Amino acid sequence: MRILFTLFIAITLAACATTETTSQPPAAVEDRAPGTTAPGATARPVPGQPVTGVDLTAKPAATGAAALKDPNNILSKRSVYYDFDKFDVKEEYRRMIEAHARYLRENGTTRMLVQGNTDERGSREYNVALGQRRSESVKRMLMLLGGREDQIEAVSLGEEKPRATGSNEQAWAQNRRSDMLYPGEY
Amino acid sequence: MRTLLAATLLSFVACSAHAQLSIEITGAGAQRVPIAIAPFLGEGALPAGASASITSVVRADLERSGLFRRVEVPALVPRPTEASSVNYAEWKSRLADALVLGSVAARPDGRFEVRFRLHDVVKQVAIGGVAYTMTREQVRATAHRIADYIYEKLTGEKGVFSTRIAYVVKRGTRFELQIADADGANEQAMLVSEEPIISPAWSPNGRRIAYVSFQNKKPIVYVQDVEVPKQNIVANFKGSNSAPAWSPDGSRLAVVLSRDGNSQLYLINPDGSNSRRLSNSSGIDTEPYFSPDGQWIYFTSDRGGSPQIYRMPAAGGEAQRVTFEGSYNVSPRISPDGRSLAYIMRNGGKFQVALLDLTTRQVQILTDSDLDESPSFAPNGRQILLATVIGGRGVLSAVSADGRIKQRLTVTAGDVREPAWGPLVQ
Known part of the structure; x- marks a missing residue:
């Protein structure tokens, strides 16, 4: 794990050295064992880990809890939304997750709870498992970007804690979601 | 642990x-056994606090199963009990295939004895009966036991009313x-x-x-x-x-x-x-x-x-x-x-x-x-x-x-x- 992590930072730094704005294919971080394929996801060989850039030239954000609550800081954003029955993290959420991974790196003692949620359709228990896949995919991405395993717990609330009530696509889209929460926020 | x-x-x-479930039947079996359940003689002696009578709970259980149809029982004089001799022809004329007769009696120890007999009207024979001793809190539980017994005798399957x-x-x-x-x-x-x-x-x-x-x-x-x-x-x-x-x-x-x-x-x-x-x-x-x-x-x-x-x-x-x-x-x-x-x-x-x-x-x-x-x-x-x-x-x-x-x-x-x-x- 440590070797991998070091290697990863090296790759990230290299990526930053060449270009400031990185434009890479989406990091399809899936919840699965290496070398196996999971349904509804594209299989990728493990050696081809997606190269993800972290913009280290950006002004260091205010560390500490204040940054998390500053509406102008990306760290105040916490939610990742998903398509129906999907659990892959879309490209548009990468920058936010990178920021949180950096926050975890810089605040080594802080912890995070990632809660996965689903819409109301289907079995409650299956939705607990689907929500878990969603939170795990965020956790994996955070770890690839430098968060430590022991800092992050991924759990699922299934369909049990909907943010939006109502039985329509608008409400469902709000509820297919992972939230990244810090101590005191859950 | x-x-x-x-x-x-x-x-x-x-x-x-404060808010118990209420049950509504929205369909029924094609062939339901017509059953007459005469009011249990003496159940008026049960405490007023009882939430229901034996007779009403047994009737409701069997009807809710969708396998039984209730046959109205007229006011009979004298009121029959499990010990009464049965005029099967009379019950047959009321189109009942099965008949339940029973009674409740207070015991000296403050408990109650509930007895019943189940009759097959078509075959003109008693096919079972039980006596239970119950406390005043066990009215519903006893009625469910009776309904389970009747259900099993008439369908061959275990009842689930209890x-x-x-x-x-x-x-x-x-x-x-x-x-x-x-x-x-x-x-x-x-x-x-x-x-x-x-x-x-x-x-x-x-x-x-x-x-x-x-x-x-x-x-x-x-x-x-x-x-x-x-x-x-x-x-x-x-x-x-x-x-x-x-x-x-x-x-x-x-x-x-x-x-x-x-x-x-x-x-x-x-x-x-x-x-x-x-x-x-x-x-x-x-x-x-x-x-x-x-x-x-x-x-x-x-x-x-x-x-x-x-x-x-x-x-x-x-x-x-x-x-x-x-x-x-x-x-x-x-x-x-x-x-x-x-x-x-x-x-x-x-x-x-x-x-x-x-x-x-x-x-x-x-x-x-x-x-x-x-x-x-x-x-x-x-x-x-x-x-x-x-x-x-x-x-x-x-x-x-x-x-x-x-x-x-x-x-x-x-x-x-x-x-x-x-x-x-x-």
Whole structure:
């Protein structure tokens, strides 16, 4: 794990050295064992880990809890939304997750709870498992970007804690979601 | 065993009869046995506090089963009892095939003796009868026993009127894990929480219930004694812990844990010890359910690309796919005789209860509702209890295994969901 992590930072730094704005294919971080394929996801060989850039030239954000609550800081954003029955993290959420991974790196003692949620359709228990896949995919991405395993717990609330009530696509889209929460926020 | 006493978040309520389930029958069997149940002589002597009379509870039980039709009984003088000689021709002329006569008598010790006799009017013979001694609190329980006896004599199957059901009621932001008699009476809250409760499962002896509570902001599996208001943690590993299912001998629970990454099946002792991983797939494995012989575990998995039902040996081993029709088949429950599998099938945009005959592989859709969940067999296999949504509200519904008889159970001012039918009472 440590070797991998070091290697990863090296790759990230290299990526930053060449270009400031990185434009890479989406990091399809899936919840699965290496070398196996999971349904509804594209299989990728493990050696081809997606190269993800972290913009280290950006002004260091205010560390500490204040940054998390500053509406102008990306760290105040916490939610990742998903398509129906999907659990892959879309490209548009990468920058936010990178920021949180950096926050975890810089605040080594802080912890995070990632809660996965689903819409109301289907079995409650299956939705607990689907929500878990969603939170795990965020956790994996955070770890690839430098968060430590022991800092992050991924759990699922299934369909049990909907943010939006109502039985329509608008409400469902709000509820297919992972939230990244810090101590005191859950 | 690690235990957790009632926190401020939770409260245990010994008895709450504020909003009991009411039951409405929305279908009936094609052939119902016409049965005359004469008012039990002397039941007026029962305490006024009794919530119902023996006669009314027996009648309601049998009618609700959908297998009996009530024959009106005229005011008879003198009123007959179990000791009366029966004029079968007279009852035949009233078109009754079966007749129940009984009485209630106060005993010197303050208890009551209830006696009845069951007659086959067609064959013109008494076919059974029992005497019970009961306390004044046992009126309903005794009536259910009598209904069970009559049901078994006339249908050849065990009656389930004395059984209990568990379910979750959501009232506003509150979640209540409730236990009630099979007819909805005597509702009692086992657990009240501001956070969701799902997946109650009765232990085979009916003394304990395993369930999943989100009271600590994540799913954790607990076991709680029905009589003791104390939560015992079974599985609280990193990640999510859910979907408890008892082995038929009650010694083990199958649960779903995400502690090794993705949701997989594990076996664990009810005290939380000795956990062992059972399934090993790269996708979701969840909703385990033991076959009645304990040899197999049926479960839901998306390993083939869409959620389908599989089974694997309870000792571990290769999984076999069980459902093939449709792209979303979940929540497997095996019938008590092991011959059929009830589950939820997505049928067009609807989620409905399907029944698969495991021998012939025939699939029958039993319900015509849209959002069915959590099927649960009655312990005699005759009915399936389920959760559905009607008019935007969660209600419980029951359907006979042949799809003909339907009942609806509603509770005032609340959403009802997650039903689990308890075992036969010894």
